Amino acid sequence: MIWALLLVQSSAVAVRMETETEVVSGAGIHKEVFTTNAVCRQKYCINPVFPGLEDLGTLSDQKYFCEHYDAAATPMGFCKGVVNYDVGLPSPAAGVSKEIPQIVQEQEQLAMTMYAYHLSEMGVEYWSHTTPWDQDDDCIQSVWRMVCYTFFPKCVVDSEPGKETSYMRPCGSSCANYIKSCGVECCDESVRCIFDHERPAPGGGVVLTSGYVAHSGPSSLCTGTSVQQSFGLLLAMLAGRGSFKTTAFMALLAGAMQLQGCDMQVPQHTVGNWRAKEDYLIKHQYIPPGAGPQDAILNSCSLERLAQTLQCSGRGVCRPWFKDNLNNPIMFCDCDRDWADPECRTPRKSQAIAYVLSLFVGFLGADLFYMGFPVLGAAKLCTLGGFGVWWVVDIIRIGSAPVYAYSYRLAADLPHWAFVVTVVMFTFTVGFLVVGCSTFRHIRKKRREALLLQAEEALHGFDLPPPTGFGAKGVARSFPQYGSVH
DSSP, X not given: OHHHHHHHHHHXXXXXXXXXXXXXXXXXXXXXXXXXXXXXOOBSOOBSSSTXXXXXXXXXXXXXXXXXXXXXXXXXXXXXXXXXSOEEEEOOOTTOOOOHHHHHHHHHHHHHHHXXXXXXXXXXXXXXXXXXXXXOOHHHHHHHHHHHHHHSXXXXXXXXXXXXXXXXXXXXXXXXXXXXXHTOBOSSTTOOSSOEEEXXXXXXXXXXXXXXXXXXXXXXXXXXXXXXXXXXHHHHHHHHHSOHHHHHHHHHHHHHTTOOOOOOOOOEESSOTTTTSOBHHHHTOBOOTTOOGGGOBSOGGGOTXXXXXXXXXXXXXXXXXXXXXXXXXXXXXXXXXXXXXXXXXXXXXXXXXXXXXXXXXXXXXXXXXXXXXXXXXXXXHHTHHHHTHHHHHHHHHHHHSOOBXXXXXXXXXXXXXHHHHHHHHHHHHHHHHHHHHHHHHHHHHHXXXXXXXXXXXXXXXXXXXXXXXXXXXXXXXXXXXXXXXO
């Protein structure tokens, strides 16, 4: 219990330090302070850490008009399973006429692009999750819901269809569900759904970026439908159902969370771990030939007249997301065997190399080290391949299919027939060595028993009594027929 209280108290200290701000002289920028968790491994700590986060500012500055759910949901395909409310759609520019299906299609394409790019940066193959509503993975579905909530905001209460409305950001509960479902971890306090962050602008000045709305959906103040239970309510439920000890522990835990902690020196930094990483929207952007960085776009497949050799970095082809949906013909890069990411610029790890390492030195964890899992590799090394079981499982798992490495799947460069032939030969070889060693030990044992039997028979063949002493007198007593020995 003491350790639990200390851990909770340290968490309270970290949260308190995070909320403190410091004004930088001459800049007027609030500097956030974060503590570092050294015993932690990051997971899905990417920039931006939430899908569609960098679009919130642009979307908030646009003008919207309210549209009834039935009219907006009819042309939908990707977000139809998420949107169940009257939708705010961007108002066309002055002098531009657009039909409702066209506006919905454009918003869906933005949502699908952000969905694909975010999954790709998480190291997930987005071509394996083109229909997230059919997936059993809560993490994939949480990304899907967040991008649809971002690009299809809810109408303000009492807004009439066709009338102007304002942009309603996604609820903080949707963001919290994404963190929980995907296990997002950056080893500091920067993974926050509710924040106001100030950063210097490239041309001078300050840019304010805000997070999500501090409400749980469904709410009239934000877009979303998921509901989160408060921590206090959870404590009350646990305390009401438990024993006296449980109730006392919950009371101490709640009190510890109110402590301010001590003034000990804790390692801290002013830039969140995910903000310090490279922005994947910049890393995967495409600059058309003859254009400058200011003309960069996402998804080279969105340019209809671009030569095929220039699309997907020349290492893939553009493929439609929905083959049967001609109303939304958006396309993305389907990379060649050895490449990954939205523009096919990231080389994959080799399945053949991983399989060879697993086959011959897998009991030392070499295959997992190669695939980018050092912690699992160290565990496999310390247990010598899980006492052989883990070794065999990984041989079959890696050789039978291109499994996931730390980022993306392995390149499928190992033919299935090669896996079958090598694993059979390896099994026969290991079996032959085991049988040979066992047979050799059995033969040696039989030979030793035969030699001992021969020696015993030779000893009993003389029919001599055992000696009764040592020296001349002993020999005389044992062999009286020889007389006395002088």
